[in-house]
Amino acid sequence: MSKKVDIVKNSSDFINKDDVHEKMHDKNLWNARVKRDKIAAEIPEWEELRNIASQIKEHSLSHLDYYLDMFEKNATKRGAIVHWARDAAEHNQIVYSILQDKRITEVIKSKSMLQEECGMVPFLEDRGIIVTESDLGERIQQLDHQAPAHIVMPAIEKTTEDIAALFARTIGTDPNDTDPHSLTEAMRNNARERFLRAGAGMTGANFAIAETGSFVVCTNEGNADIGASLPPLHIASIGIEKILPKVEDLGIFIRLLSRSALGTVATQYTSHFSGPRKGGELHIILTDNGRSKRLGMKDFWHSLKCIRCGACMNTCPVYRRSGGLAYQATYSGPIGIILDPTFDARRYSELPFHSTLCGSCSEVCPVKIDIADQIYKWREIMAEKKYLPIERRLAFSAAGKVFAHPPLFRTAEIMAEKVLPVIPDFVMYNKMINPWGRSRTMPVFAKETFREWYLKNRKKEETNE
Amino acid sequence: MSSTKEYILASIKKNTPTGKHPYPAIPAFPKSNKPILEEFKENLEAAAGLWYEIDNPSEAETRIKQLHPEAKVICSATSEIEGNKDINKITDPHDTADVDVGIIRASFGVSETGMVWIREQDLVVNALGFLSQHLIILLKPEELVRDMYEAYTRVELEKDNYGCFMLGPSATADIGAVMVRGAQGARSLTVFFM
Numbered sequence: 001m002s003k004k005v006d007i008v009k010n011s012s013d014f015i016n017k018d019d020v021h022e023k024m025h026d027k028n029l030w031n032a033r034v035k036r037d038k039i040a041a042e043i044p045e046w047e048e049l050r051n052i053a054s055q056i057k058e059h060s061l062s063h064l065d066y067y068l069d070m071f072e073k074n075a076t077k078r079g080a081i082v083h084w085a086r087d088a089a090e091h092n093q094i095v096y097s098i099l100q101d102k103r104i105t106e107v108i109k110s111k112s113m114l115q116e117e118c119g120m121v122p123f124l125e126d127r128g129i130i131v132t133e134s135d136l137g138e139r140i141q142q143l144d145h146q147a148p149a150h151i152v153m154p155a156i157e158k159t160t161e162d163i164a165a166l167f168a169r170t171i172g173t174d175p176n177d178t179d180p181h182s183l184t185e186a187m188r189n190n191a192r193e194r195f196l197r198a199g200a201g202m203t204g205a206n207f208a209i210a211e212t213g214s215f216v217v218c219t220n221e222g223n224a225d226i227g228a229s230l231p232p233l234h235i236a237s238i239g240i241e242k243i244l245p246k247v248e249d250l251g252i253f254i255r256l257l258s259r260s261a262l263g264t265v266a267t268q269y270t271s272h273f274s275g276p277r278k279g280g281e282l283h284i285i286l287t288d289n290g291r292s293k294r295l296g297m298k299d300f301w302h303s304l305k306c307i308r309c310g311a312c313m314n315t316c317p318v319y320r321r322s323g324g325l326a327y328q329a330t331y332s333g334p335i336g337i338i339l340d341p342t343f344d345a346r347r348y349s350e351l352p353f354h355s356t357l358c359g360s361c362s363e364v365c366p367v368k369i370d371i372a373d374q375i376y377k378w379r380e381i382m383a384e385k386k387y388l389p390i391e392r393r394l395a396f397s398a399a400g401k402v403f404a405h406p407p408l409f410r411t412a413e414i415m416a417e418k419v420l421p422v423i424p425d426f427v428m429y430n431k432m433i434n435p436w437g438r439s440r441t442m443p444v445f446a447k448e449t450f451r452e453w454y455l456k457n458r459k460k461e462e463t464n465e
Numbered sequence: 466m467s468s469t470k471e472y473i474l475a476s477i478k479k480n481t482p483t484g485k486h487p488y489p490a491i492p493a494f495p496k497s498n499k500p501i502l503e504e505f506k507e508n509l510e511a512a513a514g515l516w517y518e519i520d521n522p523s524e525a526e527t528r529i530k531q532l533h534p535e536a537k538v539i540c541s542a543t544s545e546i547e548g549n550k551d552i553n554k555i556t557d558p559h560d561t562a563d564v565d566v567g568i569i570r571a572s573f574g575v576s577e578t579g580m581v582w583i584r585e586q587d588l589v590v591n592a593l594g595f596l597s598q599h600l601i602i603l604l605k606p607e608e609l610v611r612d613m614y615e616a617y618t619r620v621e622l623e624k625d626n627y628g629c630f631m632l633g634p635s636a637t638a639d640i641g642a643v644m645v646r647g648a649q650g651a652r653s654l655t656v657f658f659m
Contacts, residue, residue, distance in 0.1 A: 028642040031642070044494075044495060045495070048492075048494075051489075052489050052491060055486070055488075055489040056488065056489060058482075058486040059486045059487060059488045059489070061482070061486075062481055062482050062484070062486040063481075064477045064481070065474045065477045065478055065481070068473075068474065068477070069474070078626065079626075084468070084469040084470040084473055085469065086469050086472055086473055086476075090469065134649060135639070136637045136639040136640070136648055136649075137639035140639065140640075153638075153639065153642075154639070155639055155640075156642070159641060160640055160641035160643070163641070180640040180641050180643040180645055181645050183640050184637060184639075184640060184645040184647070184648060185647075188647065188648065191649060192562075195649075196559055196562060209622065211623075212623045220635070220636045220637055220638075220648070221635050221636065221637050221648035221649040221650060222595050222635040222648070222649050222650025222651070223648070223649040223650075225591075225594065225595045225629065225650065226592070226595045226596065226649055226650065228591075228627075229558055229591035229592040229594070229596075229627075230558050230559065230592050230595075230596070240473065240477075245488065247617055247620065247622050248491070248614070248617050248618065250613070250617050251612075251613040251614040251616065251617040252491070254613050254630075255612075255613050262638075264512075265508060265511075265512075265578045265579070265632075266578045266580060266632055267632070268512065268631070268632045268633055268634070268636050268650070269629055269630070269631060269632070269635075269650070270580070270629065270630040270632075271628075271629040271630075272622055272625075272627065272628045272629065273626070273627060274622050274623070274625060274626050274627070274628075275627075276626065277585065277627055278585065278590075278591075278626075279556075286473075288473045288476070292473060292476035292477045292479075292480055293476065293480060294480075295477060295480040295481060295482065296480025296481075296482075301482050
């Protein structure tokens, strides 16, 4: 049986590591959120775009068999070779067979959350294939033997000093060089040779267009385009939920994607592949890996609308302080909380409780996924499945009772008012007992509850009338 | 035994959500009223792209020398500018690895973003667009569309095997969230209006 992820411990490790990492992480992600707000406000129809994007996704997802078939027909017509994979194992096997067929031993890849989800890199490495991540953030994580910590900013948990030390150790840079420009330059030169040696370039896809059989890859570095234009073979892994019906849909989605992700008008490269390049071969692997099953989950199928922008992560107060690695999953942050349990409910049973349910994730989501509501629904499922530790299960059911019964709630309110002020500080701020308490102060409770105030003041007003 | 495709499509059919989910009507959204060329230049600059208005090919060549005085290998996929490496003789994309300056004509630009649309036929060898250290993009100033909606009515994905909206030079902020230009692709991108 899979071991439960102890996200509270993992987060407290991140928070208590030192006084630098968590603060920097929080600040950098919040900056992305602020930039997102600013650029979204420049588009008068922003909210309407979110609505339309959501409707297009719901339409494609509820006609998915039709559009997938159309995509395959059109892509095949254009000369791509289309494969289908029901799960990670089949996906990885297809990749390996293609490489074996052509005796390819070295591969360069760009970012793909699906390939991450499938555990493709370790699978290929175990079989003697050299795989190099070409996205700078992904390469940093690869060199440090870590998973990506964020969907679009994989190495966001690391400081420049961490990366300088890592590069000094792994690619031979000067350990005193902590300039992001020269570190990026060092990696550019290191990666260039690997691009030139690689027998295949691998990519994911941000969108797949049924009516033309094209797929779109967005990067800022241009790394996917080098991988696709240089080696003779391009393999693209595409999740079946990436389908959009028409080319014109991209006008909506490209406008939303990078603005939501990083607060920029677009990524530097928005590349459209509709067939193999001159003299090259193109393989597409349409992969299910749990998606069709998720489509049948009444409360959760909307999570398939996700376009992997990471806006929900940037805005999440809990994610920003926990770090992405704390989730020990392919997807972290709010979107991770609702996706990960579909892969392994027990392993990720604590994740839905790692949220304040503030709802900010749902508000920034460019395709209007009801993320916060789904987090709450996953809590109910975890409680029903009895995955929670006994004290939490009792507390959860007690909270349900208290909120359902006003007199009980009022008693609890008065109790909290009496008890909180006398909780000794060493309990609240002890990092062993409560890692979240450190650097926070307890709220000072109002002398009267809202109800007491209301009864006193509103009654008075009513009498005056 | 059914194929994986049949298996997945059957699983989708079985799990397809009920309810009506019609394809939405996409209205005509209001357009920016800024002068289109100015808007394009502004957004290109915001993405660290440069631009020059060029009258004739010889002015272009002078400008390239001035911008990239150290360039040894100049490879052009355009008919107007020659360079010193013949793109039509390249049979293996690896041969573009030594290009210092690549020159490409874009078919149109998008003023909303500062992007230029570059297709396989504009590149001749796709790798030229990504392995060149620096890029010069030729663009007719009248070939501009306003926004991404218009841009996607103009592209012909049903014809072109490859096409890219390119926005300024390659970039990354993966180290310490500091913006660095010239991550893996071009270190600089300059648009010549001509």
